[in-house]
Amino acid sequence: MEHPSRRLDFVTIDGLLAYGECLARRQPSDDLLLPALPATTADRRRAAEAAVEAVRTFVHRAKTGFEDAAAYRAARTTLFADHCAGDPLVFFAAWNTCLASGELQPLLHIPIKTVSKPTHRRPVAIVPRADLTPQLAEGRIVLDLGDDRFWLLPRDLTGRTLLFTMRHGVSRVESKTHRVGRRLMNRLDPERGFPRADSVGAALARMVGVVAQQLDFLHLSNYLNPRAFLHFISRSPNTEQLLHRVVAALVPDSESRPKPALEPALESSDFGWVTGMEKTLEAEEAARAFGVDVKSAKALLKDPLYCYPGGNSFFDLYVDVIDGLHGVGRANPGKVACLYTHSSTLRALMIYLDARPFHEAFTEFSDYKESQDNVVLLTFEQGRLSGYSTAVGLSERERIAREAWQTVERERRDRVALKPRQVKRLVALVSGGDFAGAGAALKELRVTGNRFGLDVRFVRHGFLGLANNWIEPVTEHHTRGMSSLASSPIGSSRFEDFKDERVQQAAMKHLAPYLNDSVVVVLGGDGSLRGARAIYENFGVQVIGLPGTIDNNIDGTTSLGFHSAVALANQSIESLKATSSAMGSIFFVEVMGAGSGHLALACAYQARAEGLLVNEHPDPDAYIDEIILGTLKRTLGVPNKSHLFVVAERTPHRHHREGGVHGLVDHVAETIAQWPQRQVKADQYPLTLATKATILGHTLRGAPPTPEDKTIAQHLAYETVRRVVEAPETIVGCMVAYRDQGTIATIPLHAVAAKPFNWALFARMHGSEAGD
Structure with a gap:
């Protein structure tokens, strides 16, 4: 993993102070409770430089561990009050200076007793309906998972607390696009948030046996009494709104609703003066302050130890959430509690329950999806917090799609035969309709492939060339000037016969010498990528797809050729x-x-x-x-x-x-x-x-490739070679996708989908103003 000091070497005290002071001037509003503006410090820069040494001392002390989260918070508070004069901007600059140099990394490994990851998850008894008898269920709590499966838990809750943890769903200000956090009094979106909250309530009601009395045929009573549940919310209105809709599903015939209690552990992240800000604007402001591109600035903002100006870091939230939920469990033995919270707190919980170290689990859940994991069932017993589920509460459609995707994705990874540094050869072809940028991608595959020691070969005319064994070695001579050529310099074709398994078998004979230590790169549109998936899943060819189509109709990426086609059409x-x-x-x-x-x-x-x-x-x-x-x-x-x-x-x-x-x-x-x-009138000449x-x-x-298409092609090709050499399991069987700001991602070939039409842009075209 790249060391933070190498990717954050642009961070300086001056840049941090300039950025922080700019944000601190943001004005609060009725729903936005920003921190108070700090008093002007005579020499804030000198104070921050002095505080850097205090942060180092804090980290050194932290290596010995803390008795509990309260001890960690107290030490951090002392650092802020005594060595930063209570100035959040001084703390912000000193703390993140140490983050950029890599000196905060030990904090991710420090022992905090109440936050230490569990060594195991409690075993779960999942029983199909056909096997669920009155004798088996006797003395146990029965929870309905749907799909004719049930969980059996010990009936006796003595010394045990059950916790149902739920996130609020879609709010008016969405965390996908804005920094929301605990300082923004957010509310559910009426059109999307309320139905989502209702679906969470329905899932929980079904789970505890309220809906339709699923177990009546076994003459079993509902072991959990929803009327006795405890309810805890955060200060944000959307969690209380979720509570009311969940309770309505749990106790539909009750007119009196339970009064929830505020629980600090359920609060979202504290983004300080960044609260309510668009994420794109935040990244752009940071990029300007540090004089770097947006992608580099995001590397700082996304670090789990990055402390927001006037706020805290995700790691601090993680400590508060895990310690706080332990506290809820200890304070309510033998009870069932419903916890209504936010995506960031649920994300912290998922990281805690994941068996991997914090930094690995953080990477796994860094792009937490809004539609996932709406209900997490926990148990607190013998001083430990364990998770029973992180996939309950999805709609039936979402759950089926998710399980199918997970199954196919497991199969994709199982088919990856290449190991790191094992690939020796790269075979590339262009298929389907031709497009600009193919030459630039092919040249970069050859150049980067040779630099990594690979033998590079091209196939003329796509899958047709595979069937005819038109596979040729490539040298520097062959790719001179290729980047600027329109269309595909090695030809392309639409070869419908490749759908025939006999034709595929013939092509595989020609690919046989390349199956053990080679990768095949297919450039093309949706049909070509389906062909790539076929030879990967049916014959084990280690294949990677690159999106190339002027239609730009592949979801999750910009396709090669699109910008060039638009540019030529515009002329x-x-x-x-x-x-x-x-x-x-x-x-x-x-x-x-x-x-x-x-x-x-x-x-x-x-x-x-x-x-x-x-x-x-x-x-x-x-x-x-x-x-x-x-x-x-x-x-x-x-x-x-x-x-x-x-x-x-x-x-x-x-x-x-x-x-x-x-x-x-x-x-x-x-x-x-x-x-x-338009009718002709007398004495007028229309x-x-x-x-x-x-x-x-x-x-x-055949449009000439624009600089943008050539740049995209080079990014895609370079990352293809680098990743297949260093981490083939992350890219083989996938399409390499190009996204905003030069971000490169991978999409499994089984998940490649059509891009939805942009009706919002279509509607904007048809506004009230006349065209030019």
């Missing part, structure tokens, strides 16, 4: 707009993307087209009549106004069986000619309006 569209503005002409520009309107949307939005006709639209005929013709009725005759519409190929409509621009131009021209304002179609078609596939 033609701008020329047509100029002509339209000068002559009053009406242009319909057809671009590729049958069944996928992402390219058409990008072209139309960038050009501020007056309309966009795509396959995704539920009623293209109505769109033609209401939007296209309606817009023209309003704008025809406006001086210097262009009239341009973008159409995705083969979009169906009633004016021609082939759809797209076919028949559309004639229909629009004929309709306009009937409008009264402007002749030409209605034309321009089909850009395959010119977009």
Whole structure:
């Protein structure tokens, strides 16, 4: 793992103070309880420099361990009060300076007795319905997991506390996009948050046997009495809102609702002056303060030891949560308690229950998903906190999808035969429709592959080339100038016969020499990636996919060729707009993307087209009549106004069986000619309006690669080689995805999905303002 001091070497006291002081000037609001503005310190920089030594002393002392979390908090409070003069900005600068140098790392391993990870999880008896008899259930608590499975727990709760831990769900200010935390009095989103809260309540009610009395056929009573449950919430209103909806599911016939108690352990993170701020804006402000790119700034903000200005670190939250839940268990022996909390506190709990060390579990759960783990069942006994489940409370659809994904993902990893530093050769091919950027990716595969000692080979014309054994060695000579070539310099093809298993078997004979120590890299769209998945799952070929399609219709990534296609289309569209503005002409520009309107949307939005006709639209005929013709009725005759519409190929409509621009131009021209304002009047000479179609078609596939596409290609190719050499289990059987700010991720080939159409952008196009 990369040492923090190498990836955070941009962090300085001056940068931290500038950043912290900028944030401290944020103004609180009714729902935002920001820390008080600190008093001006005469020389805050010198105070922070002096406090750095005190932080080092604190860390050295911490290595010996703490009796409990209270002792850790007391030592940290003393550090803040005595050595930072109670100035949160001085503490922020000193603490994070030590973080950047790697000197805080020992804190992740210090022994805090009440927070030490459990050595084991309590065994769980899961019984299918067919095996659940009255004799087996006698003297036990029976909990319904759904799917005809039941958990059996000891009936006697003496010396044992059961805890049902739930997170609030979707709130008005979402933690996916904003720093929420305990200082923001957040409330559930009425449209999405309330249904989510209801689903959590229904899951818990089913679990404890309230719903439909699932065990009636066994003549068993409901062992847990929901009316006797204790309830604990945080200060944030959304946890109390969750409580009311869960209680309504647990005790549907009761008019009196229990009064919950506030529990500090259920509070979310303290983000100090960053509370309520958009995460993207936070990262941009940090990048500006330190003079680095956003990705580098995020490396600081995402560290578990990073202390927010005026707040705390995730590690501090982790200590508070785990110690606090132990306290709840000790204070309520023999009882059942419902805990209503937040995603960050539930995430801390999941890290604690994970058998791996803190830093490994933190990495695993760093991207905690909002839809997961809504109910976690815990037991506190013999001074230990154990987890029974971290996957209860999902909707049936979510649970089935999650279990299926986990099963297939296990199978993917089991098929990875390569070990680190074992790969010797790399075979690359381009499949499906061609696209710009393929040359840049291929060249980077060759360059980086050679640097890592790999023998690199290219396959001409994709899967067709595999079937024909068109596999050729590649040298530096072959890839000269390749980065700037349009389309694929090694050819591509649509080879439908590759779906035939006999053709696949023939291709495998040619790949046989490469199966033990090689990786095959497939560049292409969704069909090509399906082919890659087939040879991985059916024949064990160690394969990696790279997304390449001008349609940009693969979810979770930007595909190679998309930006270049948009750039080339824009040149033609701008020329047509100029002509339209000068002559009053009406242009319909057809671009590729049958069944996928992402390219058409990008072209139309960038050009501020007056309309966009795509396959995704539920009623293209109505769109033609209401939007296209309606817009023209309003704008025809406006001086210097262009009239341009973008159409995705083969979009169906009633004016021609082939759809797209076919028949559309004639229909629009004929309709306009009937409008009264277009009728010839005496002593007037009207402007002749030409209605034309321009089909850009395959010119977009052969677009010259833009710098952006070349950059994306190089990032994808470099990370492909590096990861397959160093950690093949993380990338083999996956597609390598390019995301915002240059982030590279991997998506298992079995999880590659179609990108949803951006209806929000489509709606923005159709605002009240007229186009340019």
